[in-house]
Structure formats: structure tokens, C-alpha cells
Amino acid sequence: MTIQRKKISIVGAGFTGATTALMLAQKELGDIVLIDIPQFENPTKGKALDILEVGPVQGFDSLVTGTSNYEDAANSDIVIITAGIARKPGMSRDDLVNTNAGIVKSVCDNIKKYAPDSIVIILSNPVDAMTYTAYHTLGFPKNRVIGQSGVLDTARYCTFIAQELNVSVEDVRGFVLGGHGDDMVPMVRYSSVGGIPIETLISQERINAIVERTRVGGGEIVNLLGNGSAYYAPAASLTQMTEAIVKDKKRIIPVIAYLEGEYGYQDLFLGVPTLLGGNGIEKVFELELTAEEKAALDQSAESVRSIIKVVNV
Numbered sequence: 001m002t003i004q005r006k007k008i009s010i011v012g013a014g015f016t017g018a019t020t021a022l023m024l025a026q027k028e029l030g031d032i033v034l035i036d037i038p039q040f041e042n043p044t045k046g047k048a049l050d051i052l053e054v055g056p057v058q059g060f061d062s063l064v065t066g067t068s069n070y071e072d073a074a075n076s077d078i079v080i081i082t083a084g085i086a087r088k089p090g091m092s093r094d095d096l097v098n099t100n101a102g103i104v105k106s107v108c109d110n111i112k113k114y115a116p117d118s119i120v121i122i123l124s125n126p127v128d129a130m131t132y133t134a135y136h137t138l139g140f141p142k143n144r145v146i147g148q149s150g151v152l153d154t155a156r157y158c159t160f161i162a163q164e165l166n167v168s169v170e171d172v173r174g175f176v177l178g179g180h181g182d183d184m185v186p187m188v189r190y191s192s193v194g195g196i197p198i199e200t201l202i203s204q205e206r207i208n209a210i211v212e213r214t215r216v217g218g219g220e221i222v223n224l225l226g227n228g229s230a231y232y233a234p235a236a237s238l239t240q241m242t243e244a245i246v247k248d249k250k251r252i253i254p255v256i257a258y259l260e261g262e263y264g265y266q267d268l269f270l271g272v273p274t275l276l277g278g279n280g281i282e283k284v285f286e287l288e289l290t291a292e293e294k295a296a297l298d299q300s301a302e303s304v305r306s307i308i309k310v311v312n313v
């Protein structure tokens, strides 16, 4: 019996791509190929070698290589797309749509050619529209095209709840639905600490403040960094999703999934709770929403639709 390691390619070897490569290697989730444009081939090889050399110190054997040649990504099991430009202070994620749609399309043409059986995870912003772009460019089944937003937005939400109550983040449960924009929908009614609903522990006024801070959580970091956007928590989020797939963990986590009637939306990618396992998105959970929650989700879906319209796929 030959046991094959998983091959995971990351397109875009910038802040999120390189950090994700390190985190995947630290967890030995597979061998990693880091890909960037030909102008950055040497820095990409340099980052890959630097990460590889962490192995003897931290005790991992994942191979990490850098390249600008998609042939090196041939037959990848998973491809993660982080290629594209990031926003700067004063910009919205939607301002990136035209540049990044072109980049995501060209990346997906290569994935289609070299890794036609892969599961593809998209990070590039505006991520709901970029996941839609990838899906229509790739022509892969919907379970194999997944966008990242919910893990990160939920991580921010849970961080703020833990801070508010001065409790361990490990005991906080909750999730965020909708698009990865300022009208995302943190699900307060489904949020708890150690099983206790947060609405019984935190005042409505403070909950509203936590919800608002979560919604603009990406912008808070953009403003602090001054010249780019978050990458540690985004990379950790991609790593959690990759681990769920590689280990067929059947995690229930919010990701950007293709909706064909769920929640009343057609031909739309939006953040929803899913079962993530070896086949990618194995199930979308359709929750009962209150009228208020549905109205908030409708507004978020409408924002995503307005950006998708700009993308010509």
C-alpha cells in the first residue's frame, strides 16, 4: 500500500499565502506548493525555503516549494487562492473587484488545466464575488468551490465576546452569516459561552457594540496596519478549513457556499453554516431565521449581488 501525502497549492505568496503555508506545514497537512507571478519567483522560492527550514526546529516533514510555474501544482488535492491586491485605509473590499476578478479568472484557468480534481478555497477580496467568479470560471461542482469569510468573522466575534466576559475563547460558540462586508450578520441568538446564551450575560447595548465591531473588524486592522490587511487570523482560518477537508473532519463551520434556493437565494455565494469534510462542502445547513435576522441577511445578500453584477463571468 502506498500512502500519498496531500498536495496543497497556494496561489499568491504574499502575507496571507506565506503565513498559510507556514501554518499548514506546522500541522503537517500535506506538501505545499507556493505560487506567485514570474517577477516574484525568487522571493517565492525564498519564502518556501525559509518555511521548509522551520521543519527541523519545530519537527515537521512537510515539503514546501516555491514557483511561478503551474506545472508544479499539477494534480493538487487542494488549491488556495490568495492572489490579488489588498485594500488600504479608506478603501472598501469592493474597490478591489475589477483588479482581483481579472487575477482570479487567470488563476482559475490554470487550476482548471493543472488541478482539475482539486478542491478550491478562495480568499481574495471581495471574497463572495471572487468565489462566484472562481466557480463560474472553473466549472467545478459546487462542493469543490469554497470561499473563506465565516471562520475569520466568527473568530473576531468570539474574541470580542470572550474579552467582554473575561472568559476563555475556548468556551465561546457563535457564528456569522452573510457576505464578508460591513453588513455581515453575527448570529447573536445562536451565541453562547459554556452553553449559556450570551443574551443572558451581556447587555443589549454591549452586544450591539460587539456586533458592530465584528462587522468592521477587517477595517479596524487595515487602519492599524496602514499598508495592507490582516493575515495571521485569515491564514489560521484557511488552515482550519484545509484541515477539515484533509482529515475529513466533518466540521460544522460557516463558509461561503453556492446557494441554489437555500435561504431563498439563487445563483449566489454567501456565508452559511456548512458541513466541511473530505468532499468539500458536504451539506449546507438552512436555519430558521427570525424576520429581523432574515431582513439583515437579505441586505447582506443584496450587497453581494451588487458586486457580483460587476464581474463578467
Ligand SMILES: NC(=O)c1ccc[n+]([C@@H]2O[C@H](COP(=O)([O-])OP(=O)(O)OC[C@H]3O[C@@H](n4cnc5c(N)ncnc54)[C@H](O)[C@@H]3O)[C@@H](O)[C@H]2O)c1
Residues within 6 Å of the ligand: 011, 012, 013, 014, 015, 016, 017, 035, 036, 037, 040, 082, 083, 084, 085, 086, 087, 096, 100, 103, 106, 107, 122, 123, 124, 125, 126, 127, 148, 149, 152, 180, 228, 229, 230, 231, 234
Ligand atoms: N476573505 C478574507 O477573509 C480575506 C482575509 C485576508 C485577506 N484577504 C484578501 O486576500 C488577498 C491577499 O491578501 P494579502 O494580504 O496576502 O496580499 P499580498 O499583497 O501580501 O499578497 C498577494 C500576492 O498575490 C500575488 N499575485 C498577484 N497577482 C497574481 C497572479 N496573477 N498569480 C499569482 N499571484 C499573484 C502578489 O504578487 C502577492 O504576492 C487580498 O485580496 C485580500 O483582500 C481576504
Ligand SMILES: O=C(O)C[C@H](O)C(=O)O
Residues within 6 Å of the ligand: 086, 087, 093, 125, 152, 180, 217, 218, 219, 221, 222, 229, 230, 234
Ligand atoms: O479587511 C480586509 O480587507 C481583509 C480581510 O477581508 C479581513 O477581513 O481582514
